[in-house]
Structures are given as C-alpha cells and as structure tokens.
Amino acid sequence: MNKDFDVVIIGAGAAGLMCAAQAGYRGRRVLVIDHAKQAGKKILISGGGRCNFTNMDVEPNNYICSNPHFVKSALSRYTQWDFLGLIAKYNVAYHERDFGQLFCDDSAKEIVRILMSECDAANVTVRLRTDIKRIEKVDSGFVVETPSMNYQCESVVIATGGLSMPKLGATPFGYQVAEQFGLPVFPTKAGLVPVTLHQQDKDALSELSGVSLPVRIESNDGTTFAADMLFTHRGLSGPVVLQISNYWLPGEALSINLLPNLDVTASLDEQKQQHPNQSLKNTLATWLPKRFVEVLLEQQKLTDKPLKQLQHKEIAQIINMLEAWQIKPNGTEGYRTAEVTLGGVDTNTISSKTMMCKTVPNLYFVGEVLDVSGWLGGYNFQWAWASGWAAGQDC
Missing domain, CATH: 3.50.50.60 (FAD/NAD(P)-binding domain)
Incomplete structure (x- = not known):
C-alpha cells in the first residue's frame, strides 16, 4: 500500500x-x-x-x-x-x-x-x-x-x-x-564522554570516587577548558573532562592544572614564611582533597617534608606537578555514556x-x-x- x-x-x-x-x-x-x-x-x-x-x-x-x-x-x-x-x-x-x-x-x-x-x-x-x-x-x-x-x-x-x-x-x-x-x-x-584510567591509576584514585574539584585541563593540541573535574570509580568525568574528551587522542596524556584559581608560587612562599614547620602534605591538604594529596605522595609525584626544608628546585617541581599534573587515560566510556558522536x-x-x-x-x-x-x-x-x-x- x-x-x-x-x-x-x-x-x-x-x-x-x-x-x-x-x-x-x-x-x-x-x-x-x-x-x-x-x-x-x-x-x-x-x-x-x-x-x-x-x-x-x-x-x-x-x-x-x-x-x-x-x-x-x-x-x-x-x-x-x-x-x-x-x-x-x-x-x-x-x-x-x-x-x-x-x-x-x-x-x-x-x-x-x-x-x-x-x-x-x-x-x-x-x-x-x-x-x-x-x-x-x-x-x-x-x-x-x-x-x-x-x-x-x-x-x-x-x-x-x-x-x-x-x-x-x-x-x-x-x-x-x-x-x-x-x-x-x-x-x-564517542564525544563528550568520561575517560577511563589504566588499572594502576584507577586503583590509586578509586577512593576519590565522587570527589570533584575545579581544574584547568589541556590536551596535546593545546585546547584548554576550565571547569569541575569529577573522580569516578572508572576514571575521570565532570564538565571539564567531557569537554576535553572531544580533543583527546588515544595514547596522549592530559595536562591538568589542579589549582587554577590559586597563585601556587606565591601561596607556597607565604605558607613557608608563616608556617615553616608545617609539612607539605598538610599544606596541600588545605587546597586539595586530603586523599588526593596522599595519592600523589604514594605515587612519589611529591615528597613530604617540612616547608622550611624545601629547596628551590623542589619547590619548582611541586609547582610544576600541581599546575601540570600528567595523567594518561586508557580510553573513554564509549557510546554508552557519550553525549554526542x-x-x-x-x-x-x-x-x-x-x-x-x-x-x-x-x-x-x-x-x-x-x-x-x-x-x-x-x-x-x-x-x-x-x-x-x-x-x-x-x-
């Protein structure tokens, strides 16, 4: 008919x-x-x-x-x-x-x-x-x-x-x-999609599932976005991760400024002057989730010691780590949770x-x-x- x-x-x-x-x-x-x-x-x-x-x-x-x-x-x-x-x-x-x-x-x-x-x-x-x-x-x-x-x-x-x-x-x-x-x-x-992490990173960060923090994130091609990042039991999500997923390519690392709203150099210097005996761990825990700081220490991305013992080279390394944390996704969650194609x-x-x-x-x-x-x-x-x-x- x-x-x-x-x-x-x-x-x-x-x-x-x-x-x-x-x-x-x-x-x-x-x-x-x-x-x-x-x-x-x-x-x-x-x-x-x-x-x-x-x-x-x-x-x-x-x-x-x-x-x-x-x-x-x-x-x-x-x-x-x-x-x-x-x-x-x-x-x-x-x-x-x-x-x-x-x-x-x-x-x-x-x-x-x-x-x-x-x-x-x-x-x-x-x-x-x-x-x-x-x-x-x-x-x-x-x-x-x-x-x-x-x-x-x-x-x-x-x-x-x-x-x-x-x-x-x-x-x-x-x-x-x-x-x-x-x-x-x-x-x-898949686009606008959460990213998954390699098993070692996933295991280390799994306790942070549900925690979010404001970050600035950059892909290899120089594209940047600033918004909230969410830790999940599979990897990373939140608006900023969904945005960057459109530009991320397999095998590439993401560079993440963990404290985009803080002048890390000036703030560390101020803390060192005012609280020289305070540990790096406790200092960072006032700016970032405590468990996340512990993970960074466990992964030897940071070394814990009193602020007064930090040398210029160590401070430069800490600042670089906080402003350009490198994490390499192993993939995305795919079409199942993607918002676009x-x-x-x-x-x-x-x-x-x-x-x-x-x-x-x-x-x-x-x-x-x-x-x-x-x-x-x-x-x-x-x-x-x-x-x-x-x-x-x-x-």
Whole structure:
C-alpha cells in the first residue's frame, strides 16, 4: 500500500521535529517516522532531565567540524534568540547556569511538548514504532518502505542522530543511508564522554570516587577548558573532562592544572614564611582533597617534608606537578555514556544553507548525523534547532 507525502523525515528527535514543523508551516505535507516508542527520547534525559536547550553565547568556534565554515550559515539564520522566542511563546520557565547554559526550570518534557505542539499546529503526521526497510530513489523523488506501508515523497530528511546512548535506540542508520547514496562518512567515535584510567591509576584514585574539584585541563593540541573535574570509580568525568574528551587522542596524556584559581608560587612562599614547620602534605591538604594529596605522595609525584626544608628546585617541581599534573587515560566510556558522536556525514557534500545533499537532490541531513559536534553546554541542541530549521525552509 502506498501513501503520498511531500516530505518524509526519519528521526523524531530535536532536529527532525524542528524541521518537520518548519516544513509543515510552509504548507508541505510532512511525515515523521521513528522506530522509538516516544518522540524526543534524548531530549527527555538531557541535562539531568531539565534539558540544556541552548546557550547564551553561540559561536561557530564552539563546534568541531572538518569544514569549520559549514556551521556559520545555519547558526546565523536560526539563533539562540530565535529558540528563546519559541520558549517564550509557550511560557516555559528557564534559568541560566555557568558558562551561559540555559535549562528548563521544570522538566525537559516542556521542550518535547513545544516541538510536538508546533508539529500539530503545522499538520505534521508523526509515526512512532515504525522501522524503515529501505529508501529508494525514483523519478518523482523517493519511496520509503516500512513493514506496513510504502511512502512516496519528493524529499527525504535524515535526522537519525549519532551512535551515542544506544539504550535510547541509537543506530548507524543515517550513515548507512549516506553511504547508500555515495556520500563519504568520517569515522565516528564517542564525544563528550568520561575517560577511563589504566588499572594502576584507577586503583590509586578509586577512593576519590565522587570527589570533584575545579581544574584547568589541556590536551596535546593545546585546547584548554576550565571547569569541575569529577573522580569516578572508572576514571575521570565532570564538565571539564567531557569537554576535553572531544580533543583527546588515544595514547596522549592530559595536562591538568589542579589549582587554577590559586597563585601556587606565591601561596607556597607565604605558607613557608608563616608556617615553616608545617609539612607539605598538610599544606596541600588545605587546597586539595586530603586523599588526593596522599595519592600523589604514594605515587612519589611529591615528597613530604617540612616547608622550611624545601629547596628551590623542589619547590619548582611541586609547582610544576600541581599546575601540570600528567595523567594518561586508557580510553573513554564509549557510546554508552557519550553525549554526542564525533564524525559523521561529510559536510563538504551538504549545502550549508539548506542541508540538502549536493549530489542527490531533495535528500537532506540534519543534526548529529552530520560531522558537526558542539561543546558541552547546549551547543548541540542549538545545532539541531538551526540545521533542522534550515532544512525545513527548503525541503
């Protein structure tokens, strides 16, 4: 059995639903298909259930993409202020946290409610619990085959997301469609993800699980972030580690300033003058978790002695250790806990204005399936809104 639509969007997530509403408002007959039981599943669990839906300060340099200019058009045409206008239309209360991150006061359900309400107003049809068997290019457009029905349409939009959080139903379907139509796909890996440690470091630091402290962290390529780091029973997490994970490469060490908000040289000198008999261990324990200081001593990264006995060379070594603690992860926790997927459909094959494939007319890719990954802090949702909006104006 066949049914006709103007546009079939595959994926009922942030980008797909935004695209659907925009196309529907243009008078297009739109169908959204998703294999999940519920629309917007990733939205619902994001931000601890409150959804960090955008950021007050969005710039192209907040994104990783092999073609850094690609994100500029969509982000400039549908901005964070446009999405805040949509939030205001539905009277959703929100608040700002550190680094300009915006969250719902109440629940991420509010964001899904907005998107579904917009789709309803635009007469969009949403079919959940529906698998796609095949997408075929025909003279009039495409045929999208499902187990129960074939849908004929002019345009197809792939909004299937990446591989992160497989428990929510993530699949490589979008990449497979790209490859079917001859588009290059960059290798994918987990992004915005906790790192794991080698057994020796894991054993030494395991007692610190649950402890967090503010740090500045640097990867080998010179990228730096400052925020809280969390010790876990597997390794390291927290906002700063998730951020740097996008830039870390296997085999590399991370350099961590354990006291970014302290002038360590001046503070050590002051303590040495005022408390010459105080041990280095007790001095550092006023600035860092005591157990962490003990670990550094056990690993012989530091030598405990009264401050008055410290020579200039030893003080220089202590300062270097505290301001550039070297730790080499053995990997990441992978897609299971990753917030995004790095890599994806090569953006050089996609129009930055419309999100349409340059070689296959009326085939569009939006959101995370593309080789675009934002920093932690609402940037990936803003890319979903902007890329979905851009495709919705054209498809």
